[in-house]
Amino acid sequence: MSTPQENSHIDRSFNRSMLVKLFVVAALMFGFGFALVPMYRAICEITGINNLVQRDVSAREAKNTQVDMSRTISIEFDANARGPLEFKPEQHSLDLHPGEVTTVMYEVTNEQNRTVKAQAIPSYAPKQATEYFNKIECFCFTQQTLAPKETKRMPVVFVVDPKLPKDVKTITLSYTFFELDAPKQAAN
Structure with a gap:
């Protein structure tokens, strides 16, 4: 049988050994966290995925590969x-x-001597072109x-959209500008 002092010495030795092991594991984890950033950059550079070190392509050099040059609308x-x-x-x-x-420009003029609030509503012809005509920016x-x-x-x-059916050769974009909150006319 071991004495309480021997047990205490064994427990302290075990605790010190465990503390050293935990410290080494924590230090390795901390170092691995710092190593992840350069490893991530190296992997991205090798594979070409999410490459953070290449310069951006200038607007002059950029080409839209989605343009269907074989037809004109x-x-x-x-x-x-x-x-x-x-x-x-x-x-x-225009042909495109x-x-x-x-980008095309529209011009609107308020002919009144008061402030006017208005909203434009678009429509398309032929109707089947609606889903292929994608506005990125619009006053409407x-x-x-x-x-x-x-x-x-x-x-x-x-x-x-280049997926526009081949039989559609012309699209008409029409806007109607409506005044909102128009003043009421006085009844006679």
């Missing part, structure tokens, strides 16, 4: 206004390749506030 622009607004596209048509990102996404006699130039940035 004609886009026609139409504008209608309901209320005290004059509204028109700056160009009435499906997949090209394109938000309400427009026009000061008295103010004129605004507003962009529409869009892309026609």
